[in-house]
Structure formats: structure tokens, C-alpha cells
Amino acid sequence: MKESDDRLHDAISFEAQGAEMSSVSDVEQSEEPKHPGWLRLADVLKLPIPGLEDALFFPSFETQTSNIYVMPGTYLTIVDPGNDYTAFMELFPVRAKPEEVRKIVLTHGHFDHAMGALEFLRTYRDALAGGRPELILHEGGPAQIKETAKEYGSSVTEVRGGEILELSGVPWEVIYTPGHTIDGISLYHAPTKTVFSGDMVLQNAVAGPDPKAGGRLDQYLFGLKALLSKDIETVLPGHGPVVSPGGRKVIEETYESVMMKILGVEKPIPWIQGAMALAQKGLLEEAVFCCDKEMARSPEDTKSLELKAVCLNDLGRSREALDVLEKLQLLRSADDSFVHVGKGYALLGLGQYDESIKCFDAALRIRPDLNEALVYKGMALHLAGKHDEAMEIEPFRTEFMGRFKEELLRNRKPNPNKSEAQS
Numbered sequence: 001m002k003e004s005d006d007r008l009h010d011a012i013s014f015e016a017q018g019a020e021m022s023s024v025s026d027v028e029q030s031e032e033p034k035h036p037g038w039l040r041l042a043d044v045l046k047l048p049i050p051g052l053e054d055a056l057f058f059p060s061f062e063t064q065t066s067n068i069y070v071m072p073g074t075y076l077t078i079v080d081p082g083n084d085y086t087a088f089m090e091l092f093p094v095r096a097k098p099e100e101v102r103k104i105v106l107t108h109g110h111f112d113h114a115m116g117a118l119e120f121l122r123t124y125r126d127a128l129a130g131g132r133p134e135l136i137l138h139e140g141g142p143a144q145i146k147e148t149a150k151e152y153g154s155s156v157t158e159v160r161g162g163e164i165l166e167l168s169g170v171p172w173e174v175i176y177t178p179g180h181t182i183d184g185i186s187l188y189h190a191p192t193k194t195v196f197s198g199d200m201v202l203q204n205a206v207a208g209p210d211p212k213a214g215g216r217l218d219q220y221l222f223g224l225k226a227l228l229s230k231d232i233e234t235v236l237p238g239h240g241p242v243v244s245p246g247g248r249k250v251i252e253e254t255y256e257s258v259m260m261k262i263l264g265v266e267k268p269i270p271w272i273q274g275a276m277a278l279a280q281k282g283l284l285e286e287a288v289f290c291c292d293k294e295m296a297r298s299p300e301d302t303k304s305l306e307l308k309a310v311c312l313n314d315l316g317r318s319r320e321a322l323d324v325l326e327k328l329q330l331l332r333s334a335d336d337s338f339v340h341v342g343k344g345y346a347l348l349g350l351g352q353y354d355e356s357i358k359c360f361d362a363a364l365r366i367r368p369d370l371n372e373a374l375v376y377k378g379m380a381l382h383l384a385g386k387h388d389e390a391m392e393i394e395p396f397r398t399e400f401m402g403r404f405k406e407e408l409l410r411n412r413k414p415n416p417n418k419s420e421a422q423s
């Protein structure tokens with residue numbers, strides 16, 4: 001396990017782009033085991049989840065169908081109805097009645113997750129005559145699924161993220177998680193730290209983006225960051241085993257794999273190297289993540305602290321940048337122009353101009369011709385209302401006038417429709 005701590009590495013395999021996937025455990029088994037049928041979620045989870053003890057789980061069997069979850073309560077909610085009619089034959093009417101299903105949520109529109117909804121509405125048309133379940137999916141989900149559901153008499157609710165859905169009496173937050181597809185959503189329940197992740201997060205595998213369904217690697221990062229901003233212990237994925245505890249770790253591993261894919265790196269690389277490459281690509285939050293990983297190993301690694309401070313300042317996270325720079329200052333000599341400029345910039349971001357000017361002056365005492373210290377000092381003076389004083393600093397004046405000139409030139413662009421001769 002040492003390597004996994006030392007390096008940014010492809011913790012989990014990437015599936016081919018555009019391909020739907022099966023869990024690694026499914027792939028590795030040479031003989032197909034007998035399908036276990038419907039399981040009580042409580043029996044497969046290591047942690048009990050209040051409210052989900054009686055939930056049912058139908059594991060994905062082949063690549064053609066996803067995991068299916070049925071939540072109990074005053075009515076039933078299906079999360080991802082899969083694409084396997086035998087699942088419903090085992091469920092209805094033995095363990096539940098079709099008319100008890102009031103809501104069906106799709107984590108995304110891929111057929112292996114979604115087709116079961118239409119199959120259910122078609123097969124149990126008569127039993128559902130008293131009221132069809134509501135179909136809930138992202139607004140970017142396949143139009144054909146929405147139209148067909150409506151034809152079967154279902155109401156369709158489109159979400160975009162941020163909504164609270166009441167599912168079988170329990171409130172779940174919709175998190176927009178694009179990347180695998182454009183219409184990906186996850187469902188999050190904060191009190192139990194549980195998430196339905198669809199194909200965004202799987203154990204031991206990454207589904208990869210499906211370009212045909214609007215999947216994109218950069219959006220994958222966005223979706224995963226949305227999940228990482230939540231406190232998550234249990235991941236109920238679209239394929240493969242449920243993860244509990246350790247949900248956050250699996251999300252982080254997916255995040256690392258997507259970063260690797262973006263960098264085009266196949267072999268493990270040191271965290272700091274990954275951080276630098278990501279920062280160069282403008283992926284500053286990802287660079288900060290890698291710096292943190294490096295510092296988890298060696299908390300006094302000044303290179304990581306330096307890069308993290310620069311990224312935080314560029315992200316406008318001035319307060320955090322200041323904390324990092326203060327730590328760096330303790331580790332290095334107090335006469336460090338990098339630290340002084342960084343602190344000055346962070347204080348500028350916090351609107352503390354006088355303190356900021358003091359930092360730039362400290363840097364300039366060490367390196368009197370340090371251009372960025374001069375420009376930022378001018379900016380701090382200008383913002384503090386000391387315009388004349390600011391204009392006395394030559395590099396700031398040049399920068400300021402340059403930008404001003406640019407602005408003026410942009411406003412008097414020649415009309416492209418007029419020829420030189422006409423004007």
C-alpha cells in the first residue's frame with residue numbers, strides 16, 4: 001500500500017470511453033455465479049443505515065443492467081430500475097405490489113439503468129391503472145424516455161441539482177454529477193452520509209465519460225468535487241458492490257484516476273509532480289488536492305506548501321493561502337521574498353491594503369527590483385486610494401497604463417464592414 005500513499009496513481013482501472021461497464025469483480029470471475037436475487041441492503045452493508053434497513057438491492061448481473069434499489073416507506077421508490085425484467089418478476093407480486101411504487105429515480109439515462117422504468121410501466125399497466133409512478137430524472141436526460149413515460153401515463157419531474165426529493169418519506173438532496181454523462185445526478189442523505197452515485201463512483205473501476213451521452217473528463221472532475229464536498233461514508237453505486245464504510249476513499253480514488261487520465265499519465269508519479277502538471281493545466285483545485293496528499297506524507301514539504309499557496313491565491317482562497325504561507329514562513333527564513341509577496345497578495349485579496357503594502361515592502365527590502373512586488377504594491381496603494389503614490393511606482397504605472405490603453409483600443413476597433421478606402 002505504500003505506493004498508493006506516495007504517488008498520484010491510477011488506483012482503479014479506467015474503462016474504455018463510451019463503454020458501459022461492469023464491476024471488476026464481475027469481470028474477474030471466470031464462472032458466472034448464480035444471481036443472489038433481491039437482497040436486503042442491511043445484509044450487505046457493514047454499517048446499518050437508519051431508514052434503509054428494509055431497502056432492497058438487486059445487484060447488477062451483466063453489463064446490460066445496473067444495480068436496482070428499492071426504498072421502503074409509506075410507498076416504494078425505485079432508484080435505477082435497471083434493464084432486467086426478471087428482477088421485477090421476482091419482486092412483484094411476491095415481495096411488493098407494483099402499485100406501491102410511487103416514484104422512480106434515474107441517476108442518468110443510460111439504457112442499463114433506465115429501460116427498466118419503461119418496462120415496469122408497460123408490464124404492470126393494469127395494476128398501475130389507479131395511479132402511475134412519477135419518473136424523476138435530470139432535465140438533460142433522454143427525451144425519448146421522458147416522452148414514453150408520459151405516454152404510459154406517468155408524470156415526469158426534471159431536476160438539475162440542488163433540489164430536495166422526498167423519497168419514501170426520506171429527504172434526499174439531488175447533486176448534479178456530470179462527467180460520465182451530461183445528465184448524471186447523485187442522491188445524498190446527509191444524516192446517514194449515504195449517496196446513490198449512479199456510475200460516477202464505482203468500487204475498483206471508473207466508468208469513464210460516454211461522449212455520446214455528453215460525458216466529459218473535465219466535467220467528471222466537477223461532479224466528483226461536488227461529491228467530495230459532502231461527508232460520505234456509504235456509496236450505493238450503479239454497478240458492483242456497495243461501499244460502506246469507506247465511501248469517501250472510493251470517491252477520492254475515482255478523482256485521482258480521472259486526474260491521471262487528464263494528464264495522460266499511465267505510471268504512478270509523485271504527488272508533487274502531479275500537482276505541478278495539474279497547475280500548469282489550470283486545474284488549481286486538483287493541484288491543491290495533490291499538494292495535500294504530498295503533505296499528508298511529509299507535512300513540512302516546502303515545495304508543496306509553495307505550490308499550494310500560489311494555487312490558493314489564484315483561486316481567491318486568500319485566507320487559506322495566508323495560513324499556508326505562515327506555515328511556510330516558520331519553516332524557511334523570515335527573509336523570504338516569495339512568502340512576503342504571497343502574503344501581500346493574499347491580504348490584498350482580503351482587502352487589508354495597509355498590511356498588504358507592509359508585506360510587499362518587506363519583499364522589496366530583500367529584492368528591490370522584484371517586479372511583481374512593485375506591481376502589487378502599486379495595486380494595493382491604488383486600491384487604498386493612494387493613487388498618486390501608486391503611479392510613482394514605474395512597473396505599476398506601465399502595467400496600469402498598458403491595461404488602460406488596451407481598453408481604449410478595444411473600444412475604437414475599426415468597423416470590419418467598411419473598407420479602408422470608404423472611410
Ligand SMILES: [Zn+2]
Binds near residue numbers: 020110180207
Ligand atoms: Zn452509465
